[in-house]
Amino acid sequence: MNAKGRVFKYGDNVDTDVIIPARYLNTASHAELAAHCMEDIDKDFVKKAQPGDIIVAKKNFGCGSSREHAPIAIKACGISCVIASTYARIFYRNAINIGMPILECPEAAEDIQDGDEVSVDFDTGLISNLTTGKTYQAQPFPPFIQNIIQKGGLLNSIAK
Numbered sequence: 001m002n003a004k005g006r007v008f009k010y011g012d013n014v015d016t017d018v019i020i021p022a023r024y025l026n027t028a029s030h031a032e033l034a035a036h037c038m039e040d041i042d043k044d045f046v047k048k049a050q051p052g053d054i055i056v057a058k059k060n061f062g063c064g065s066s067r068e069h070a071p072i073a074i075k076a077c078g079i080s081c082v083i084a085s086t087y088a089r090i091f092y093r094n095a096i097n098i099g100m101p102i103l104e105c106p107e108a109a110e111d112i113q114d115g116d117e118v119s120v121d122f123d124t125g126l127i128s129n130l131t132t133g134k135t136y137q138a139q140p141f142p143p144f145i146q147n148i149i150q151k152g153g154l155l156n157s158i159a160k
Contacts, residue, residue, distance in 0.1 A: 001122040001150060003080035005052035009114035014057050015064030020073040033069055034076035051078035056112045062091025071095040081120050083127060085109040096145055099153035108136035
């Protein structure tokens with residue numbers, strides 16, 4: 001399992017209210033959520049994001065409310081991975097539960113810059129900045145989490 005894309009870089013404490021503003025939570029449409037993803041922190045995000053792109057952020061990404069709309073909006077935009085120094089625990093669980101790969105790697109989160117091209121090998125946890133040539137080691141997913149992500153979420157992974 002791998003990801004490769006251009007980076008959108010954000011700082012500390014990116015909360016669920018800026019990932020998907022509360023005014024859009026009255027829809028269950030993943031496409032509608034994606035259309036408003038990150039607009040309160042980066043108004044051009046949805047215009048610039050391409051399938052496969054990667055979000056990199058610093059500490060406490062996904063803090064705030066426990067709504068699963070936030071990782072759904074990110075995934076529905078076509079973002080292939082989020083790399084951060086740390087995550088709010090509920091965001092981490094929600095992301096894995098919907099099949100959104102996320103990695104914790106403080107060094108990568110600090111060094112990687114907006115616009116860099118990055119590749120990620122989820123089997124090994126290796127993050128490569130193709131722009132600078134630097135590599136970083138994140139903890140790879142254990143097999144049961146890889147299965148959840150590969151199947152597109154927890155419910156799909158347990159369906160018979």
